[in-house]
Amino acid sequence: MTGSPYLTDEHEAFxxxxxxxxxxxxxxxxxxWERDGTMPRSAWLAFAAEGLLGLNHPRSVxxxxxxxxxxxxxxxxxxxxxFGGVRFAVALHAYMATSYLSTGGSADLRERYLRPAVAGERIxxxxxxxxQAGSDLSLLAATVRDDGDDLVIDGEKRFxxxxxxxxxxxxxxxxxxxATxxxxxxxxxxxxxxxGVRVVPNDCVSWRASGMADVTFTGVRVPKANLIGRRNSGFMQIMKNMQLERLAAGITAVGDAAExxxxxxxxxREREMFGSTLSAKQAVRHQMADLLxxxxxxxxxxxxxxxxxxxDPLSINxxxxxxxxxxxxxxxxxxxCQRLHGAEGFRAQSPFVRRVQDAQAATVAAGASEVMRDIVARSGFEELR
Ligand SMILES: Cc1cc2nc3c(=O)[nH]c(=O)nc-3n(C[C@H](O)[C@H](O)[C@H](O)COP(=O)(O)OP(=O)(O)OC[C@H]3O[C@@H](n4cnc5c(N)ncnc54)[C@H](O)[C@@H]3O)c2cc1C
Incomplete structure (x- = not known):
């Protein structure tokens, strides 16, 4: 028995x-990897060999x-x-980018991109x-020109x-x-x-191992067959796939906080001062109890x-x-937790500093907290309208 109505013994063994x-x-x-700002190919292949890049994807790929x-x-x-960088690199690959192919990609796109992504061969x-377009996607500006069977793309992407x-x-x-x-x-x-694809490292202080980059497309030619789903259905697709992205961001954050x-x-329990361990001090115990x-x-x-x-994959609320x-x-x-470790928590290279920076960034990426509050205020009270 796992003690959770959601998890079976199989889940716990997994x-x-x-x-x-x-x-x-x-x-x-x-x-x-965090120091170098990247993850080696061997790591991706190891995740794939363990079956971890395709848990949610169909057997057919x-x-x-x-x-x-x-x-x-x-x-x-x-x-x-x-390690926030590794966590987001892998989660983004398996649950965010590739989910668009799973939910809306043609059979051809699935074969060419999703199958090798599940195998860890293509990232x-x-x-x-x-x-100019982060929270507000209606300002998205990357343009395309039709040229026969191709689309020609110009645009700038960030983070x-x-x-x-x-x-x-x-x-x-x-x-x-x-235009909007x-x-x-x-x-x-x-x-x-x-x-025409130009990739420049982004100096974001968070999620270091995730190979974060700014990407410019200048006259990039893409076959129209590479469109995912119907032309001009992008906003609905983003709304649909965003829910998995936000769910995944939330679940990883729970694991992060628990650990x-x-x-x-x-x-x-180890740190002693003023005649007892820190864990015995009521001010600390209560703080930890509230957080737990x-x-x-x-x-x-x-x-x-x-x-x-x-x-319901559109569980937006x-x-x-x-x-x-x-x-x-x-x-x-x-x-x-950084502060409870005293001065040691503030060493530049300490894991505490990295954990804080990684956690801060997660409140902005995949939709800032203010945007989440707006959505909840809108959809959470819908039935009272
Ligand atoms: C670590 C990290 C990784 C990322 N990875 C990717 C990626 O892989 N691919 C990708 O496409 N993007 C990625 N992003 C970008 C991310 O999706 C955007 O940062 C996010 O959508 C917010 O957009 P913005 O940064 O342009 O902020 P803006 O939209 O300019 O907003 C600035 C701030 O304004 C506040 N705000 C926004 N809207 C409202 C509102 N309605 N009411 C009140 N306040 C508001 C928020 O505090 C927000 O942080 C990443 C970002 C980070 C930090």
Whole structure:
């Protein structure tokens, strides 16, 4: 018995295998990847060999087509591992960029891009954000010109996770005549090695191993067959796939916060001053008890959101709530835990500083907290209208 109505013994056994894999294949090397700002190909292949890049993808392209709680367990463990760059590189590849191909890609696109992505042979990035268009996608400006069977793309994309080493970009473009608005956006796949694609490292202080980059497309030629779904259906596709992106961001944040708290509690039990350990001081105990209560409640919200998403992929309210709640909580936990470690928490190279920076960025990426609040205020009270 797992003690959770959502998780079976099979899920818990899977959790142990994921934990063992991460301890063996990732944690020892992740500090180097974070330092170098990239993840080696061998790491991607190792994730794929373990079946972790295709848990949610169909068997027809080599995926495992497991129920949502296998993904929940994987994402929670990915968050617990504590290396934000690795966590987001992998989550973005498996749950964010490639989900557009799973849900809307043609059979041909699935064969050419999704199958090798599940196998870890081709790395995916998601290129939506632009200098003027982050929260407000109606300002998206990347343009295309029709030229026979091709689209010719010009545009600038910013803060693209996996950008430095991506083999392909799932890219949002404007395919209609209007300069603003949501009605004529489309998504297409751009090969990373296409002429006219320029990738420049982005110096973001967070998620270092994720190969974050700014990407410019100048006259990039893409076959129209690379359009994902119908032309001008991009906004609906983004709305649909965003829910998985936000759910995944929330679940990894729960894992991150839970691990931080446990590690800090171990430290507090060892650290002695004024005649007792820090863990015995009421001010500290109460702080930790409040945070543990919050993490426990948020984990249940995450499981509920996952259950809800499995029934309806347009569970906008639940996915926005968990993105908001879990990423804000992980930031609060990271900051408290940093301070409870005293001065050691502020060494530039300490994991505490990195955890805070990574957690802060997660409250902006995939939709800033203010945007999540707006969505929840709108959709959460809908039935009272
Ligand atoms: C670490 C990281 C990784 C990322 N990875 C990717 C990626 O792989 N691909 C990709 O396409 N994009 C990526 N992004 C971009 C991300 O999606 C955007 O940063 C996000 O959508 C916010 O857009 P913006 O940065 O342009 O901020 P803006 O839209 O300019 O907003 C600035 C701030 O204004 C506030 N705000 C926004 N809207 C409202 C509102 N309605 N009411 C009140 N306040 C508001 C928020 O505090 C927000 O942070 C990443 C970002 C980060 C930080």
């Amino acid at each position: 959790r142990q295998s994921v934990r063992t894999f991460l301890r063996k294949e990732v944690t020892p090397y992740a500090p180097d 080599g995926g495992a087509e497991k129920d949502i709680f296998h993904s929940v367990v994987f994402l929670e463990e990915l968050g617990r591992m504590g 995916a990035a998601l290129a939506i954000t632009e200098p 693209i996770v996996n950008g430095l080493f991506a083999d392909f970009f799932v890219t949002a473009i404007r395919t209609g005549a209007s 608005g949501q009605g004529d956006l489309s998504l297409c796949v751009v090969d990373g090695d296409s002429p 931080r708290l446990e590690a800090t509690w171990r430290f507090l 209560t919050e993490v426990t409640a948020t984990r249940q919200l995450a499981y509920h959101a996952a259950w809800s998403y499995a029934r 639940e996915c926005s709530m968990i993105k908001l709640k879990a990423t804000e909580l992980a930031r609060t936990v990271a900051e408290h």
